[in-house]
Amino acid sequence: MGNMAEVVAARLRGAGVERVYGVPGLALDPLIRALEVPRSVPTRAGVPWFAQARGEESAALMACADAKLTGRLGCCLAPPGAGVLRLLGGLYDAAADRTPVLALVGGADGDLALRHLAEVSVFCEPVSRPEQLPDALRRAARAALTERGVAGLVVPREVLTATAPDEPADDCALAPAPVRRPDERVLRRAADVLGEGRRPAVVVGNAGRAASAGAAGVAALLGAGVAVTALARDALPDDLPYQTGVAGPLGSAAAATLLRECDTLLLVGAEDLDHGMLRDRARCRTVVVEPEEAPRGMAVPDRFPADATVRVSGDPSTALEALIPLLRRTTDRAWRVHVEDLVRTWRAEGRTRAGRYFGTSVNPRSVVAELSERLPDRAVVVTDSGTALDWWTRHLRLRNGMRSLLSGHLGLPGAAVPYAVAAKFAAPERPVIALVGDGAFQGGGLNELITVRRHLGLLGELPPLVFCVLNNGDLNRLTWQRRAAARDPLLPLSAEVPAMPYADWARLAGLPAVRCDRPRHVASVWADVLTRPGPVLLEFVVDGEIPPDWAAATASAAVA
Structure with a gap:
């Protein structure tokens, strides 16, 4: 050497x-x-x-x-x-x-x-x-x-x-850390707390994604509803009838209702769960399954009384495997039926909202809803911040084997394009789709299309790499936040993004591109793009006046 x-x-x-x-x-x-x-x-x-x-x-x-x-x-x-x-x-x-x-x-x-x-x-x-x-x-x-x-x-x-030494070079391979079984007494206390609940809920977080099968097993025994954090969006498939979606301040209304109504809560590696989702839950008995080394700043709800909280330290998968035999299957399924009705209603409302459009503009909800219906197996779906994240949270339905990626806590605008490029390099056999708003795309995504062009010889015959740009000419999340703060849904668009022909720019860089500005063409455009190999930029000209769910709720409250 x-x-x-x-x-x-x-x-x-x-x-x-x-x-x-x-x-x-x-x-x-x-x-x-x-x-x-x-x-x-x-x-x-x-x-x-x-x-x-x-x-x-x-x-x-x-x-x-x-x-x-x-x-x-x-x-x-x-x-x-x-x-x-x-x-x-x-x-x-x-x-x-x-x-x-x-x-x-x-x-x-x-x-x-x-x-x-x-x-x-x-x-x-x-x-x-x-x-x-x-x-x-x-x-x-x-x-x-x-x-x-x-x-x-x-x-x-x-x-x-410097010249390398003559001795044989070893590597940095690390021996796997020994997995310690959680304390038996703590496990029994956790089983008692969960078994006594009448309205149980389970939240799977980023550190618990490997334990998702165990979390589903616990939910089946207890008749619990389940939510996931944004970083664990793909931990459980969306076709589970009791999966309420993303728990977060701007997440699923079904997940928010689940956490508000439950009386017993199991947090599985949910270090990334927003503190605000647990507000006013002091009477909720809680079991926290956390990694053996609790991370700094972990969102363990300290506001819960110590006598109502059981903390199980250790590998979440091992902990749930040891916990399941201690649980008894509940015979009262009324709570589970209620949760499934909640999910069914929430999803039906989403389909209705995605099917609406006004004038000739594309409804951005329909872009993600139509993608969701046509997602290839084992696809990786990346989202940026902004309203692209709202539509990803609301209308994307992932199946088993699919993955999702995003800049979670930081919410860094423009991260989706480099994320998608790396995802394609890391998993070339998977289709990769990035959802990005026009403001974020201008802020960080445009340049990395040059990286894609540089590696076109590698990527050209692989499953699709799609950069879906939602072009509304506005920093739309910021506009809706301003409208919500002012309690005025008619406040004019207030964060203009300079107009740019994104599809033409991609073609100038040597990449295939498609532009869609007609609502009736959304489904057929997705069907065409997802069957093509290699990278493509897909530009949808969308309506910036379609409010996210959280903004629509604020507007309704203002009118009332």
Whole structure:
């Protein structure tokens, strides 16, 4: 092995890194040369390979999306100085959503880079000598994976170009942590609390997605309703009759009703559940199943009395497997029937609202509803912030095997395009669809279409990669927030987005594109686009006067 950059590449492979996203720079050129630059569809045999992004923030977002989709360590790199500052936006996304990402930063201006990285990292360390690098890389990878956060290393060019030692290189592979069975007495208390409830509810969060089968088993025994957090949107399929959708301030009305009416609550890895959803629930008996190492800032409802809350620490899957034999099947199914009626009514209302349109403008609800009817198996659906998130929450119905991705806590505008690009790189056999508003697309998505064009030879014959742009000429979420705050649904559109022909821009970049501005063509356009291989930009000219559910409820209250 020639130099330390090659040692780093080999150790990244051992740690499970298959792609490294980044922007070139003189300080990191030795490492980029040690990585593979793909000339065909990447395979495991040729990893890690280097995917060049148009900017450092996009590179960090891609690493974050890769880690969310695969469950492995994401990796990004950036040159020193301004590159580190640009990297931080994407790294904050990974930190907020507790996603394992390793950030490698060039070493010039090392002190400045270290200070910035330390703000967002669970592990951050400079490497000043070649012999320090292998151990530092191992500890950084371990910290990112075990603490589910960002780990940063500042590595000077002279360390990367130093001659590698002659001894055999090991890797960063980590032995799986031993799984500890939860305390039996705590499990029995949890079973007693859940068994005594008459209106039970289960919420599956991001840290509990691997335990979704166990959560469904508990719900079946107790006759409970189920909700998911936005980051765990795909943990349970939407065709379950008792699945009420996303629990959040701007989430499903059915999930909000479930949490408001329940008297017993099981939180499964729901560290990302918004605190506001548990307001005024002091009388609700609660069982919290949380990872053994409770994350910082976890949304465990401290407002609940200690004598009404049972906390089960440990691996959520193991905990639920041990809990299920202690539960008895309830014979009173009235609550479950009520929840299923609630879901049925909520979904029927959604279909009705998606079927409406006014004048000749496309109803944005219908765009997602028609997509939902035609989603290919194992599709990955990415959403941006803004009203695209509202329609994704309200009208998207995921089946088993499908995945969803978003910038959760940070809600970073423009994240959907780099997320979708990384999802396609990470899972080339899956169809990938990104839903993005025109404001977010201008804010961060346009440039990464150049990345797609750069890799068109890799992507052209693969299942579709669709960038669906909802063009309403407005920062529509902001407009509806202003209208809700003013309690005036007729407040004029107030956050204009400069007009731009998105489909024409994509064609200019060398990508296929379709534009749709007729309501009756929405279904046929989706049917056509989803059968094409390769990337395509799909622009819908949509009506900005269609309110999200939360804004419509505010308007109704104002009228009343």
